[in-house]
Amino acid sequence: MSQTVKKFSVTYDAINDSNTFTNGDINCCKMLCDHTYVVLLKTEEGQPYCHVIAPGTHVYPFTFQFPPTIFPASIKVLHGYVQYFLEAKLSRSMKIPNKAATELRYMPKPDLTIPGLMTPQHGMTDKKMKLFTSGNVSFSMQTERMGYYLGENIKIILEVQNSSSRTLKTKYSLNEKLTYHAMGRRDVGFHVIQKEEGEPIPPSTKQTLTKVLTIPPSANVSIFNCKVLKVEHHLKVYLDVPYATDPEIVVPIVILPILPTRDLSAPPQPNTGFEGYSNPGQAGWGNTPYTAPPPAYESYGAYPPYPPYPN
Known part of the structure; x- marks a missing residue:
């Protein structure tokens, strides 16, 4: 049987209606791998990650957290853009690695340290x-x-x-x-x-x-x-x-920016003052390695002067 990866993808769960993340957010993600051969997963240190995985479709849940640093917001304009991607890579000995990526929309928390924000x-x-x-x-x-x-x-x-x-x-x-x-x-x-x-x-x-x-x-x-x-x-x-x-x-x-609410059942509410934004706690999957084979796919729940402007 040829050692083939038939499907390899990575996805994440939305945490608000606008599907937007900010600095410090924890992403609950899933990596899907459909392969035709027996796999022994190992950690970066070479230690066994879990048991031998039988051929088939498997889903591996994991978490990813945006750094607390303020990065530029996601933006697409005429001559440029800023985009963010979540990428997963499947490395195999003597084989070309498989890669999968999905775009993340990022909106930073308001930077209230910008000089002069409250100056008339x-x-x-x-x-x-x-x-x-x-x-x-x-x-x-x-x-x-x-x-x-x-x-x-x-x-x-x-x-x-x-x-x-x-x-x-x-x-x-x-x-x-x-x-x-x-x-x-x-x-x-x-x-x-x-x-x-x-x-x-x-x-x-x-x-x-x-x-x-x-x-x-x-x-x-x-x-x-x-x-x-x-x-x-x-x-x-x-x-x-x-x-x-x-x-x-x-x-x-x-x-x-205004940060969207995390409650998917309610629309984002605007803020009108310069109160500090907090990052509400949220439940997320732990980072403890799995000690048992992952479930089969079918069973997984799914700023000079300003130039004149044209009138």
Whole structure:
């Protein structure tokens, strides 16, 4: 009988509805091997792991824990990606090893050590009108802080002094800056995540406006700890001036992840403050070696200045 591995795969159990893991999580995994010959499993030290395994399909449960270190989040963008895989390898004497892999979606816990997360962001600018508009305009804006969670609201306070001859319209956009580093080269891309219009400002008036901009839950989180990819976010507030360059204010925003709940029967709930995240305890399989043959498959239960953004 030829010594053949007919099937070799590795899988894991989801711990939440979004099938996402974070640093410190314990993965309960299963390795499946279907072979046509008798196998004697050994540990890395060469000691017997368990009894002789008869030909057939067998499932080997094991656990894997993500390190407590904060890694870049899983992300797929136009010119790059960050992906994580769980890989298993079956090594045999005088044979090419069998390998199996499955992708893991990873979202780190919020890094609350980023400087300035709770610092209010503000700016001001003015513009003298020319050509088809006379007078000038000045405005200032402020946000409550720099750091926000996915799905959270950004409250923007805007003060506008429109001393021009035209009605001006306020506009807001949340932008993403992607910086790629590879083979000694650097490339930068921009993406508008969300864009909204505000209230018009009549000529010769002064107004104080409040605008709430919601960060889409599907947006990418900010990434500063990856050597090949950097993801930054900026909030731009500007006045739409007909036939002229729009005056604008750009401030940095850090988008932090929200960790999903471990309860598969309930949807994830957003957090609105900067409380520390805890990693709830969870039951997991122990790491004690098995002293008996595994069950048959059939019986197993299954961040320079910011460049101008396009309007």
